[in-house]
Amino acid sequence: MTNQIRLRITFSKTEAMRYTSHLDLHRTWERTFRRAGLPLAYSQGYNPRPKIILACALPLGITSLGEILDVWLEKGMPISEVLSALQSTLPPGVTIYHLEQVGLQEAALPTQITAAEYAAEILESVIDLDNRLAILLSEDHLNRERRGRGYDLRPLIENLSRLPDTAAGCQRLSMRLSAREGATGRPEEVLDALGISSHSVSLTRTKLILK
């Protein structure tokens, strides 16, 4: 235990990897560490699990340029060594942007996340987009239902604004949605509230915000 180190990795989840569920992504990382021959730490007990914690589940089908995980290794080793071992065995669709050592006593990663930022590229142009945004943002409440449960989407929207159109002329939106435990905004819900089908939008999570 005493020699363990805790690392934080910021990475992308793109291409076919965007269809990998939270649970399967966890397994994908376990296998990546195993291929890399790195001394992954396992939990104690009857059914030892690798000590890998993903920050925040990503809805299936959304790509991400800013996923975060914490992982524990059995013994300390230089970050550069870990990085080069991982780089050679990463599966398609995963790129590591950042790798750092963090304190063993830090709070659990999911509890440190407060918000997530998304970029939405709208493939079928919406003529009154600015108007729709203005109306939505002027509301105090956006009562919606998801999986049979009512909730208010409005307080979960921390920011919603337009980004410059792409070179090809596609409209783009930027959203910053709450991502606290029990208070997580989903980008498809925001699009739906704007009357935009998520099927005609390419969504990317660009960043997770930590406390």
Place this chain on the structure above:
Amino acid sequence: MVQKPGRYTGGELNQIVKNWDATETRVALVFPEIYDLGMSNLGLAILYDQLNQRHDTLAERAFCPWSDMENAMRAAAIPLYSLETKHPLADFDIIGFSLPYETLFTNTLNALDLAGIPLFSAERTTQHPLIIAGGHATFNPEPMHAFIDAFVIGEGEEVIHEIVDTYQEWRRSAAPRPELLEALANLWGVYVPAFYEAHYHPDGTFSHLTKQLEAAPLPVTKRIVPQLPPPVTRFIVPYINTVHNRVPIEIMRGCTRGCRFCHAGMVTRPVRERSVEEVVTAIEGALAQTGFEEVGLLSLSSSDYTHVVDLVRAISERFTGQHLTISLPSLRIETVSVDLMDALKDGRRAGFTLAPEAATEKMREIINKPVSTPQLLDTAREIYSRGWTTIKLYFMIGHPSETINDVQAIADLCKAVLAEGRKVLGNRAKVHAGVSTFVPKPHTPFQWVSCDTVENIRAKQDLLKRQLRGKGLKLNWNNPEETMLEAWLSRGDRRLAQVIYQAWMNGAKFDAWHEHFNFQAWWEAFTALGLDPAFYTHRQRPIDETFPWEHISTTIRKKFLTEDYLWSQAGDTRVDCRNQCFACGILPTFAEIRREHPGKAWGCPEVKSRRKGDKSNTILIEQVAVLD
């Protein structure tokens, strides 16, 4: 969005993508089930590896889409495509279907249809891909004869190359399609059904086959590889969870036990083993390339692998502390098996599986899987006392000459095993009984036997359901109607092809899935074609009946099967044929190959020369003939 889109994307770690335009021959390997099941099939991985080793060939994968995706594809007119380069299947030169079991037949038709390829072989032209199929279900290829251009009978590792070579020569010659089929028919282990015609007696039973092409072989002898090739180590790592998400390593092929119900045990002879070193090196290589956390050591009977103790020791020395789960299935019912599993300890002690198949000693003698009940209980006690809380017991009902007392004995035995567990663990002990229904399979000593009726099966299952309830007991069983389908298709003749087609037209597909199984579609198909399903399943066949699959030679002689069947009726058992060669037919047929591959890797006795040998373990061809 469709369920689990990760099934349809490809792009996984270790997939092989070649330059489409620069590659001479393109092969699509299709496992006609969903990705989650197909990716767990070792046969597919072996052929993918073999074909992609060739510079002139590429092999890509395709699977059946689940209904939601199929509907979306049909609505958008998207043909079935390969995962690697997303080419429509119709653009490939060769499409190879893997058919390990019969409930994949309608899916095969559905896949061809989704690919926009004519279903019937006779309707395909030079512009269409060559459609081949192999796998255990093709040891009786007749029900699928109308849809497949050429079947591979037996092992594919070598013949697949000969098929590709033959295809390439034909393409260069620009000859008409029948010439390709003719050339294929001349390969050892390849069956081209178009070159044969089936004839029947007035009572509907099969009479004989006539050749439509002089050069076509009759019988068609199954293919074997003299020596198992190096195991595959570069497995594709799926992005999503699959049924067996692990490294599969075959330690041994074939079986010497001779359980009379066992199709695999008959058709995969002779026994060939891999060395411990080869297995361990393969595990290391595969783990480095995949990162999998589980390894499955595959064979039909792990306990019979000559070096099983050494293998287990080597694995536990080499991989301890790596959080690796090793599964060693198909262990014999004896305490040594518990030692083996103990040595592979992985922390998890969930369930220990034993397959007595029948609950009385008499019945176990009939099926030639003799184990005494005290030995079974001793083994159970040992398992519980080493920390496993659950024992899974596999049985079959519907064995020949089975009575309700034999079924009652299953319940009694499960309770007796549980009682052993309770002595050690108290109420924590559990028994899970898996009770499937016996289907008499072609090429086995039980091929003459009638299949139990649905009513009988239900009555037997009801008895077990009443008895095997309560704390610590769990029972699984099969739908008897699904068993009937398996029986029709595995024992069918050429007339079944129209039934399969009609059933598929009626909506049958994914027959192995409870939620898709459509008994009505099959029943109506039989009715429409004026065939009686009971003719195929509930008919005790006379001992001199000619079977519609006899032109497919597993090299096990009918005389041997007949004798073994008669022995079963007399309650006589056969010992492991490593102790005594019974001249089943393997060795006389493959004597030359055995002579060229001496040593312990084969389970059959050595064949050193045609002249008298001097070693006691050397059996001569003449002696084999005498034994016969």
